Amino acid sequence: MNETTAMSSIPWLTILVLLPLIGSLVVAFAPGTVETAKRIALGTSLLTLVVGIAAALQYDSASPKQFQLGEQVAWIPQFGVSYALGVDGIALVLILMALVLTPICLLAAWHDVPEESDAGGARRVKAYFALILSLETFMVGVFAATDVFLFYVFFEAMLIPVYFLIGRFGGQRRQYAAMKFLLFSLAGGLIMLVAVIAVYLQGPGGADGFLISNLTGLELDPTTERLLFVGFFIAFAVKAPMVPVHTWLPDAATEATPATATLLVGVLDKVGTYGMIRFCLQLFPGASEWATPVVIVLAVVSVLYGALLAIGQTDMMRLISYTSVSHFGFIVLGIFAFTNVGGAGSSLYMLNHGFSTAALFLFAAMLIRRGGSKRIADYGGWQRVTPGLAGIFLVASLSGLALPGLASFVSEFLVYVGTFPTQPVAAVLATAGIILAALYMLLMYKRVMTGPKPESLAVDPAAVDERWRRSSGGTVIADLTLREKLVAAPLIAAFLVLGFYPNLALDVINPAVDTSLSHVSTADTSPPAAGTAAEGSSK
Template identity: 65%
Template sequence: MSSFPWLTTIGVIPLVGALVISVLPKGSAKLARPVALGFSVLALIVGILAATQFKTSGHNPQFQLAEVHEWIPQIGVSYALGVDGIALSLILMSLVLVPVSLLAAWHDVPEPGRRQQGYYALMLVLETTIVGVFASTDVFLFYIFFEAMLIPVFFLIGSFGGGPRARYAALKFLLYSLAGSLLMLVAVIALYQQGPGGSHGFLVGNLTGLHMSQDTERWLFVGFFIAFAIKAPMWPVHTWLPDAASEAKPATAVLLVGVLDKVGTFGMIRFCLQLFPNASKWATPVIIVLAVISILYAAMVAIGQKDMMRVIAYGSVSHFGFIVLGIFAMTATSQSGADLYMINHGFTTAALFLFAGFLIARNRSRNYPDYGGWQRVTPLLSGFFLLACLSGLALPGLNSFVSEFLVVAGTFQRHKVAAGFAVFAVILSALYMLLLFQRLYTGPKPAGKEHVRDLGVREKVVAGVLAVFIIGLGVYPKPALDVLRPAVTQTLQHVGVHDPAPTHGAAVDGSSK
């Protein structure tokens, strides 16, 4: 166990920032934005320091930087935090995206006062719940953070959303999420009954490797999986995402799609595979089919959209299908790709949503027919947007290519047909991403836009940070893969699967006889 509570500190910093913003006097309300940015940057600095304590070599426990304290011993709930390589990577990604989103959202709520304070305080509260949900190693504590995330997101969409149907989208998001959460709560309680009990009865380590009846394990798996499939989201429980992402402010959409939705795929790895290995293998054929449908269906729907924010949202549903496919293909290659995909998707989606937000702020429209030729008006924004689109279609040399290639290559080892469909979807993603750029930026210069400015200094900082990660993780993904690899190995060991034996040599020998 770590002698310093790194994870608690990371989670508390933004919460303290939210409290500071909330108590600012009315005359100092304009300080809400720099205070929020300052606390989020401080959390990032502490997160980087914590990451230096994480060991990727040697024999290490599953969870490092661990903190375990009794909380409600009467029902077995502990305050237990810890991270493996997957959780650490997702936390660091989140800690980067929050200040980037706050900087991009500088003018989202232009009027200073309580409304502006509420907006930035909610963003920081959301950051605290994000850290908590990825760091929890007690199943009940995870559930608490899983539910707590809904509160700030609901208000960020419903009260601060930029679209005409923001309240509808917020309510839809809440109802879908609550439906999945209630199923998971029943499964969490039933899982505890199967475990050893005691004051630490909800610890993931104490619930791993339990001997349950076949039917019990399968029902518990279904309860967890449905909640995570809604959060991910997967077809057919995905419809809340395009509404929520398109009606929310771009910065909120980044945290919703780029960060929060990873809780679904992260939960599949942490809980579905680790706690219910036999049920996971039993459900794999159906989940593979659902993942392929998600990939293809969402990509085709994205092609037909006229709202740029909905194009990005449906593209994300398709990408989540790739992540789920990699998780349940259950090979070291596919799972490494899926884990890396979660991080890469966060940065790519952030770039797409924020750059689209910059453009919408200049033209006050989200629809294709109101655009065309904007590369002649905002050439620098055009270049960054093209980079984000190329990342979204997984161009070699950019971040998404590595993870998508690993998912497809690993899936091919066990599920060749599914891998073939996934390859076809790569063509579809190229189509909707290139159409997105073409319809917005190419063509003759739009009339009456001579005085529209290109990116300002603040926007250049946002774009530059995201571009560094998009290019850096594409050119040199090895450090990220090194952090993820031990967690992938442990996950496959929990499930009890091994990579298929190579068949190339056998085929050669057979042909020579």
């Protein structure tokens, strides 16, 4: 039994991995109508969420064990590979985020794929929903793996459903975007594979030689440790994405369907920053300190460069993609500040960014579905046509710029407070990101929603007669449907709950951050500082 992992009598994490996988097979191959397949997919994701909540209730944030809900079975003992799962507070909240976003994305994706009358059209719809469920399996697995090789397997397996979700169901340039995503990810993954094998050879070996606990605290030659760190960090920087290996993201997110873009940017990209905490800091603490000056520079460049590019975009989805490049710069900045407050802020930022990005992508898609264009210039005055959609779009935009009272503000505030003591210059430079965020978010809202009502649009079908249609060539635009309200409600609720009561997540995250930073000799783990910042952020 692993001393750092509390084992569970019920295989909660395996159940969470298998449920969506079984659901995806049922959706893909079971006979029935397309509507039945969609309902099975949604029901499976909701059942998985219920099981995830039940598992989370078993988690004890006061436990001295690093990982809980543990499971461990020998998988390939000849090569030291175990099927080992477990979660700390950071992994737990990220898994819960993935479990919440999956049914929201499935509901939002209800009409993403045209429902053609022939059998081929039905198979396409079923394949789309089955791929989203299979992606949920890999998202849970990658955050729950406590064996480095098993983590790598899930890390690479995620590429398969995402590649097909983009390449088969995306926009006009979907093949280009899918291939670019795949090549970037494979390149980073292959570099990491070399480092994974090398770190195993440096460890104690044996039947469970790939366990994180057995690879933590190794006495490594400085050069070897730095090379291993670089191998892991490159893969995580690509996934994050950080400048200069970020260029796959705007293409992938723009060409993907809104549900795919949401899961890609909202969840999968968090694997990069999660991996930096879990593996770079814990397995290679000396090399992490050595690389900090370069990483901090890259983080600040990502914050500013991503924001500046976002301001100049004319495509709504591409603009949202570049905002994420900027936000991930903040997350990396907090991680490599090596303070409790910065680490807690970055971990909370990963959670809040997932909900904020989901809202931006999905609400923008609702608008694009009505307007028929992604170009910002093709809109204007839509708050007079669809006031409900304008309202939720405004809330999502305010969350994206970290308005006080919404969840993103708390995490961004903690990152700044935690970064300033150890990296004051970087913290000051990154504050420009706040101003730039206000520009790209509010300018997009202004150009799309404000101004006079377009003359060719009407909002109330009952007030429009056939003569108006014939004389003006106008189009009747409906406001939010019931399904869209069900998509929006949990996202806005998350903004408010985590904005006013961030300790709901911080109480779970903080012990995990403390454990991760305990391996870094230069880390500032002063409890008073962390406590003060957390209390101030929740006011």
